[in-house]
Amino acid sequence: MYRRIPRYVRAVITLLQENKHRAYLVGGCVRDLLRGVSPRDWDVATSALPSQVENIFPRVLPTGVEFGTVTVVCEEGQVEVTTMRRDGVYRDGRHPSQVTFGQDIREDLLRRDFTINALAYDPLQDELVDPTGGLRDLRAGILRAVGDPYERFGEDALRLLRAIRLSGQVGVEIEAQTWQALCALHGNLKSIARERIGQEVAEILALDEVVSPLTRLDESGLLKLIFPPLYSQNRYPPAVSLKTSGYLPPVLHLRLAGLLLGTAAAPLLKGLHLGKDFNRRVTHLIDHINGLRQVPPDPASLRYFLSRLGPENLKDLKLLALALGRAGGWEEKEGDAIHHRLGELDRLTDRSFPLSPRELAIDGHDLRQYLQIRPGPRVGAILEELWFEVLADPSRNRRDYLLSRARQMKPL
Ligand code: ATP
Ligand code: MG
Numbered sequence: 200m201y202r203r204i205p206r207y208v209r210a211v212i213t214l215l216q217e218n219k220h221r222a223y224l225v226g227g228c229v230r231d232l233l234r235g236v237s238p239r240d241w242d243v244a245t246s247a248l249p250s251q252v253e254n255i256f257p258r259v260l261p262t263g264v265e266f267g268t269v270t271v272v273c274e275e276g277q278v279e280v281t282t283m284r285r286d287g288v289y290r291d292g293r294h295p296s297q298v299t300f301g302q303d304i305r306e307d308l309l310r311r312d313f314t315i316n317a318l319a320y321d322p323l324q325d326e327l328v329d330p331t332g333g334l335r336d337l338r339a340g341i342l343r344a345v346g347d348p349y350e351r352f353g354e355d356a357l358r359l360l361r362a363i364r365l366s367g368q369v370g371v372e373i374e375a376q377t378w379q380a381l382c383a384l385h386g387n388l389k390s391i392a393r394e395r396i397g398q399e400v401a402e403i404l405a406l407d408e409v410v411s412p413l414t415r416l417d418e419s420g421l422l423k424l425i426f427p428p429l430y431s432q433n434r435y436p437p438a439v440s441l442k443t444s445g446y447l448p449p450v451l452h453l454r455l456a457g458l459l460l461g462t463a464a465a466p467l468l469k470g471l472h473l474g475k476d477f478n479r480r481v482t483h484l485i486d487h488i489n490g491l492r493q494v495p496p497d498p499a500s501l502r503y504f505l506s507r508l509g510p511e512n513l514k515d516l517k518l519l520a521l522a523l524g525r526a527g528g529w530e531e532k533e534g535d536a537i538h539h540r541l542g543e544l545d546r547l548t549d550r551s552f553p554l555s556p557r558e559l560a561i562d563g564h565d566l567r568q569y570l571q572i573r574p575g576p577r578v579g580a581i582l583e584e585l586w587f588e589v590l591a592d593p594s595r596n597r598r599d600y601l602l603s604r605a606r607q608m609k610p611l
Pocket of ligand 1: 361
């Protein structure tokens with residue numbers, strides 16, 4: 200294991216130990232090292248107080264000093280260094296009311312969420328600390344709460360989502376009693392900030408394999424709390440929405456679009472706090488999936504549709520449409536029409552055509568000059584009219600043709 204730990208991470212531990220403090224790698228990074236996967240981040244637990252850590256390392260960020268966490272910044276990366284602690288009573292279903300700094304790694308591990316996360320490793324002594332049987336559970340493929348699962352979920356409801364995310368991410372099954380507690384306490388999710396829920400949901404939807412995590416979210420009642428309209432105001436049965444998302448590649452905007460396709464998605468997305476541009480991208484796709492049902496199949500209408508969609512989004516739209524079809528979201532007759540339209544749209548992108556009146560072979564300046572009209576809304580209206588003509592037949596996009604047509608339109 201030693202050699203798979205980056206040099207800078209080992210250096211942080213070495214320096215802490217040379218200063219007579221205890222220091223261990225802890226949590227997810229130990230879990231991932233044990234299963235041969237590259238950890239996403241490096242966490243160190245130490246007996247040193249945050250102020251002592253700040254004195255040992257030249258570059259330290261005060262990430263969460265009141266909870267004992269600072270970030271040690273190295274050239275090659277960062278290490279989160281947290282003072283070992285014992286948590287007090289949980290105040291609000293999320294945060295302990297007080298933390299007591301401690302010296303005992305076992306005690307620090309016992310306050311963690313799941314046994315496979317309650318692991319510590321000292322790379323210098325090559326010593327694994329595993330007070331809850333985390334290694335055994337990891338080998339057996341089990342996600343089990345540390346101690347009493349009702350207590351664990353009761354203390355911090357974010358663990359409800361972490362359980363489902365980690366089970367998918369690590370590829371472990373949620374143990375029966377842990378699952379029972381999770382289902383029983385799913386209502387506690389209400390105490391968690393929408394933003395934190397959004398982050399976890401985003402991580403779940405970006406997992407390679409999303410079908411079983413989504414199924415867990417559904418069965419536990421969590422999904423209904425996160426997206427109520429999926430169950431009450433959905434064009435499709437919830438099972439179809441879940442499957443649609445599951446048939447899409449692990450890309451967040453696609454998976455979310457697939458899941459929320461049948462709902463008024465905008466307010467739901469807003470609640471997740473994933474960013475305005477991101478939300479627009481998802482609703483844009485959803486709007487066009489619904490538009491695909493209605494667009495007449497003639498080339499002019501399809502070109503108009505494509506220009507509104509943006510040809511760069513056609514690939515996403517196709518993935519979404521096919522996933523919805525596989526999930527049973529298209530009616531039988533509708534399915535053929537959709538396939539036909541997607542084929543036509545594909546062919547239309549092969550030949551170029553102006554995607555807006557601004558891409559015509561003439562512009563407003565030409566019109567004003569040749570037609571002797573003043574600037575104003577009339578200019579834009581003529582250009583738009585010409586654009587529709589060109590959408591019907593792109594070979595019309597020539598100056599001579601457009602100007603002579605514009606002359607005919609002018610008196611209108
Ligand atoms: P990831 O692979 O996403 O980094 P992780 O398990 O490492 O998963 P982190 O958020 O990096 O998750 O947290 C690091 C460790 O801190 C966890 O492994 C766990 O021991 C502990 N931890 C994190 N969040 C909680 C929580 N809500 N309750 C209890 N322990 C937690
Ligand atoms: Mg981690």
